[in-house]
Amino acid sequence: MNESAAVAVPTERVRDLFHGVRLTPTQRRIAHCLVQHATAVSYLSAAEVAELAGVSQPSVTRFAMALGHDGYPALRRRLRELTTGSTGGGSSDDGNELQQAVRAEMANLDRLAGELADRGRIAEAGRLLAVSRPLPVLGLRAAAPLAAYFAYFAAKVHPDVRVLDDGGSLLTDRLEQAAAAGASALLAFVLPRYPRETFDALREARAAGLTVVAITDSPVSPAADHATLVLPAAVGTGLVFDLHTAPMALAMVVLQAICDAAPADTQARLEAFESSAARRQLFLG
Structure with a gap:
């Protein structure tokens, strides 16, 4: 050696x-x-x-x-x-610790791909979220960027996406307002280290009659006690701060399921956006 x-x-x-x-x-x-x-x-x-x-x-x-x-x-x-x-x-x-961390993310994605062989739960999530008008999306602290990322694209195919990324008493107000406006479901990103405010919000959402779909890091995450449907995607722990590659990929899979649940509406909204983008010359290419 x-x-x-x-x-x-x-x-x-x-x-x-x-x-x-x-x-x-x-x-x-x-x-x-x-x-x-x-x-x-x-x-x-x-x-x-x-x-x-x-x-x-x-x-x-x-x-x-x-x-x-x-x-x-x-x-x-x-x-x-x-x-x-x-x-x-x-x-x-397997290389140094940085390479190890990236390869671990590849393994997390591979595990997620295997779990998607059964499309039933993803399709169910898509149906639940597609019909919720408005669609509140919860993500606090480390999960806030994922909620914003999902919402940015979801707004192109859904008429009313509301990002809930601030805690405190106003969060409960916004949940209740969404329910009063007709929301039937909540998409929640629940990632370590599991902010206490996230679970307070999930309890409030259930009390307001919302069905909770949670993207979280494990089937046995604390989110499982509060969600109707749990969609797990492992979080990378090989670096000082978490890597959220698999949860981000799963977020886009869920958005695809929303599109599949309402294909006609999706197509109409995408065409309307492209027409508006061309008129305003939003993009260079």
């Missing part, structure tokens, strides 16, 4: 400790620090790890407990087992 491959083995073993574990951004900084210093980290104190990662020492302790250990000493013992064991059987073919 050459030197680079030998170094890659402990790196991969340390990285495997975090696979599938939901970590906060601070904890991910610690995880990246452990991966980057994989060959030496098992000999570092909690204070030294904290200094390397740029976090507090208590954060390192909480990180160890998030991984299921009693404290940092137990995690350090586990790291020593992983990094001083046999160096056989490893491979560096």
Whole structure:
């Protein structure tokens, strides 16, 4: 085994400790620090790890407990087992941590594609959302850009899309106003770290008689307790902040289902938009 491959083995073993574990951004900084210093980290104190990662020492302790250990000493013992064991059987073919994160997103998309083999639930979501006039779209904090992205395109085929991306008491007002105006369903983007206000809004939506369709990161997401229909798409956790590639793709799949549920209306609205865009010379090409 050459030197680079030998170094890659402990790196991969340390990285495997975090696979599938939901970590906060601070904890991910610690995880990246452990991966980057994989060959030496098992000999570092909690204070030294904290200094390397740029976090507090208590954060390192909480990180160890998030991984299921009693404290940092137990995690350090586990790291020593992983990094001083046999160096056989490893491979560096998957590249560095940045490449790993992108490849993990490819796996998330592949998993989503497999789940779409059964189109029934997506078609049901499309029917529920297509007939809701207006159509409220909820996305708070990290989910707000996805709600805006979906709504931008949905407005081309739906007459009244209302983005709900601010929390507080006004959010309940806007939900009630949408229901009073005739809304029958709500599309909610519910992504980690699951803002408390999101679930308050989902409860209010149900109380107002709205059917909740939730795009979230897992079938067992907390959103499942509040939604009529849950559409899961995994969130990438390989970098300090989440990657939302699969949820964004799923959002466009749901929009396609809305178009399929009302093809005549969709075509008429698209043609009207193209005519308006040409008249106003909106685009260069």
